[in-house]
Amino acid sequence: MALTRDDVEKVSLLARLQLTDDELNSMTEHLSQIIQYVHQLDEINTDDVAPLAHTLDITNVLADDVVADCLSREAALQNAPQRDEECFRVPAVL
Amino acid sequence: MSIISKSATQQREMLRTGELTSVELTTAYLEQIKSRESAVKAFVHLDEQQALDAAQQIDTRRAAGEPLGDLAGIPVAVKDNLCSEGVPTTCASKILSGFIPPYDATVVAKLKTADAILIGRTNMDEFAMGSSTENSSIQVTSNPWNLQCIPGGSSGGSAACIAAGFAPLALGSDTGGSIRQPAALCGIVGLKPSYGRVSRYGLVAFASSLDQIGPMTGNVEDAALLLQVLAGHDSHDSTSADVTVDGYVENVTQPLSGLTLGVVDEHYGDGLEAEIKSSVEEAIRVYESLGATIKHIEMPHASYGIATYYIIAPCEASSNLARFDGAHYGHRADPSTSDQTSTSEDALTRMYRSSRAAGFGDEVKRRIMLGTYALSEGYYDAFYLKALKVRRLIRQDYDNAFKDVDLLIGPVTACSAFKQGEKTADPMAMYMEDLFTVTANLAGVAGISIPCGLTDAGLPIGVQLQSAPFQEDKLLRAAYMFQHATDWHQRRPEF
Amino acid sequence: MSSPETQPMGGTPYAVVVGLEVHVQLKTNTKLFCRCPTTFGQPPNTQTCPVCLGLPGSLPVMNRHAFELSMKTALALNCTIPYFTKWDRKNYFYPDLPKGYQTSQFDLPMSEHGHLNIFSENDEFADKQIRILRAHLEEDAGKSMHDEAAGVADSRIDLNRTGTPLLEIVSEPDMRSAAEAKAYLQELRLILLYLGVSDCNMQEGSLRCDANVNLHIDTPAGTIATPIVEIKNMNSFRAVQRGIEFEVGRQYTLWQKDKQVLGDMPKQTRGWDEGAQVTRAQREKEESSDYRYFPCPDLVPVVVTDEEIQAMQQQIGTLPASLRKQLLDDHQLTAHTSAVIVNQGLGFADYFLALATAIDDSRLAGNWMQGEVLRILNEQEQTIQQFKLSAAELGELLKFIQSGDLDNSKAKDVFAVMIESGQSAADVMAELGIEKVDSSQLEELCQRLVDNNPKIVADVQSGNPKAVGALIGQARKENSNVDPGQVRQICLALIEKL
């Protein structure tokens, strides 16, 4: 399962990163190294092992349906790179 | 003896008795910062005037006999990945330059309620990804013990801050070792609480199932003092545990009798520096002399910690960092200057890709790419799912170990602080820094690093104690026993 | 009728295969993962907080009520509720999705394997069962609006709706026509309204429907399936029906040309263009389907016990299908009247039941509900909850019909005044001078008319009972309160005795 430069380019679109030619090359090399390293997990038989996504064994954390304060519109928009009086602005969503 | 060489616990007492004012204390730290910060570069943002104003207020309130919080008048430095209303929060990333959160992280709110003086924001590896604080887009922090060396990371700014006497207390965050490793390399105390012990609300997420906020301090009693303020259930964090918070401050000086410590033989492999090995062995002997029993135990999956971690953490990170896309906050690249190589893409995709390309540093990009790849179609089972299964085996290793012993003892790092630039070209070498620390995050257990020696080159060495989940009380008491019997925690760098 | 086949003129027979994905906005006070309100139509970006803005560091906490409402719905749809359910992240970049992922459910949804029976008044679908694959809880995205006025390529983003709880209900591909699909959606909507879990307003987007459509075509080489197309942007029941009908025709025509079958190309998404009444291909990104689902580390699973499921089952109350059966079997209403009442919703049905009980006459109650009451509600754009008269008050009026004190047309006049003034039936009748004519007085009047109109009497006697109408007219002229029916009855009896 060698990682190719092509794979890396595809992943860079999924991740919404624009990589330069140089970056694509070094990324391919570094990711390949890491992936090769993590393949050591294949040594372990995990057939009967359940995955562990949460180390805390807690369930049903549910909040009451009671309205709390919102941010003011000004606070909501204060960090927007581009905005108008009411909304965030972004390049056209087609 | 200068006031800044005293512990926060002592300062607190002096403030209470009126022997010291918060303005005096805060001024003393600000003066130390003024004279040394240019060499260390621990802070990315200093709130000098606000700190003095707040100190003045505390003094006034104290004089008026008002009831005050548990950290009243004591300066605290905060890692730059914890949101503080109205204060820039950048995670040392260009993508968050200029970002001002409209809300407080729960721990920041708790510090405010405790009447602490928030003096500034500390440097870190970008988004807490790194082990040297060199992955900061703002500056490289130096280790006060040797300015050519790194302070460790990612909470290197907080660690250096304590070592350099810029503040008595600091907050760090630890996803794979980011509190304990810099604490060890800077000769201070760093505690990573059990997962769920401290609310993550307002901590800019790196890997949500691993991240924990914890105290970084000059000594064990101060760690107890700060943890007492931070710990506890928070209804804003679904992964915050509703488990009783013990009286850390009250109990910390009480020695534990009949203590059994586990030594993991897998920790003493080839990579371990001889000086570290002998210092940790010496620490074990100290515990024996204090009546502890030592047991050798096996953690058969511990050596897979790094591989497991470098799947789970990047997967979660790739998703957690998707929100930094230039749409609602943070850096947006000017589309006219962005790379036009893929002209077939729509303006929105170009905006996303160029903003993220310009905003993130190399290591962050690497982990986003790795996580995106590992979660993508056809690879999920081989990487992510596999790692979650090994994660359970690692947790089982701990569960088994804690049936036999109270705490585990071992090294924090394989090497002492290295030279700046030494490992920047080799990601894998850098990742190995977390070898002895990541398993605690994967399993959700607590760990503490305490100073236990100096190398011949004069660089600090730390020893790590780990406890079963929610046994921070035991961890702190055991750490204090060692500290009480030694004087490593009193060493401070001359610089 | 499980698979009606269509025989195109001179063409190959095919079956239409439709599955629907319905997104329902749950009627909670607050959002799924934060406590911002979910009020519709507020000024842009005034209902947000760090959580639903996706600000760095913010964390979600699940809304208990949203979970309860989705469980109630799932049970009403005959779904199984697993004991363990968890939340996953669906990762994709879009400016109305500030976190860069939607928190949804992937492999362990909170309910699965249900069904509902579709219905039509004329029994067109013979109570056909449509299976439900799953129903899962997820968060809504915000709104993006293309800014035409600016004349530049710019979109405006409003995050008020971001994080509103949605229940996504996915059917099996069990529908065999556009009409069946529409009937499914209508029955589903009715169930949701009866449960009170959603406003189900398609215009406001609280009920949204996407359709997956393809054809199974018989060919000499066996049955083939055309590529599946997902139709979006259908904002009314009519649009759902028309969109599917259009797509069926388009796919058949296309298949005749290109012979493409399922698997030859990825699933296509087409948008319904209401103006042009056609579906149009939507722009697609090649990697758009790789959502990189994984368990959300910020949320913990929910476990449900048998006791909780049973307790929720108790709260379901009347559903449209059982009510329909009740109206037909117990109340002997016509299929049409019963359908009208059921479709008006639970409040209307409850009103009917109260009225029928009050006057002990389901037919009369049904006719008035379907006629006068519904007319007034439509005219005044009211719901039954806003209706001026209680079932008891209306019942008083109808009792005057039953006792013969009022004929139907007079009753309507009285009803109109009651609606206007809010007075009781008896008060309105007194005010209008309508009173019951004493029976001896009536007999006397009729006797006088029979005596004074020998020609009319002769007409009746010669076998033309309609001629008695003239006597009724004269009686009303003398006393407007007489009941025409009674006059007819008495006069005919008197003539017969002659």
Ligand SMILES: [Mg+2]
């Ligand atoms: Mg959905």
Ligand SMILES: [Zn+2]
């Ligand atoms: Zn909100």
